[in-house]
Amino acid sequence: MSECLFCRIVAKEIPATVVYEDDAILAFKDIFPQAPVHLLIIPKVHCVGLCDMTPEIATAVGRVPEVAIRLAREAGVVESGWRLLTNCGPDSGQSVFHLHFHLLGGKSLGGKLCQ
Numbered sequence: 001m002s003e004c005l006f007c008r009i010v011a012k013e014i015p016a017t018v019v020y021e022d023d024a025i026l027a028f029k030d031i032f033p034q035a036p037v038h039l040l041i042i043p044k045v046h047c048v049g050l051c052d053m054t055p056e057i058a059t060a061v062g063r064v065p066e067v068a069i070r071l072a073r074e075a076g077v078v079e080s081g082w083r084l085l086t087n088c089g090p091d092s093g094q095s096v097f098h099l100h101f102h103l104l105g106g107k108s109l110g111g112k113l114c115q
């Protein structure tokens, strides 16, 4: 059994509210949402962060924007605006070490990415 939280979500060992799934990508609701819309989009194959991508994972990650656009549209935030971001390494505050992209929207997210 993997010790990685998101690998365990991929393996359906830990429940999550899945909003999108294909052979290489999974998207689900963040358990501690920071906005009315807060989804996590991940490659199914484990990798710690952007700097650790294999070519296979990079191919999957290359499709994240199109998946994000689809999910933003389904969540009704395309017109109001939304944000897609990933945290990478200690200074970013990354807390789960399986590459993931936050899709945030549904409120004004503020104009700054860091304080």
Ligand code: 5GP
Pocket (backbone or CB within 6 Å): 005, 016, 017, 028, 029, 030, 031, 032, 033, 040, 086, 087, 093, 094, 095, 096, 097
């Ligand atoms: P990071 O801080 O690494 O960029 O983001 C990790 C995200 O994973 C956080 O927003 C956190 O709320 C979310 N998270 C942590 N544990 C779980 C969990 O068990 N299930 C889900 N769905 N999200 C989680």
Ligand code: ZN
Pocket (backbone or CB within 6 Å): 004, 005, 006, 007, 008, 045, 046, 047, 097, 098
């Ligand atoms: Zn993992």
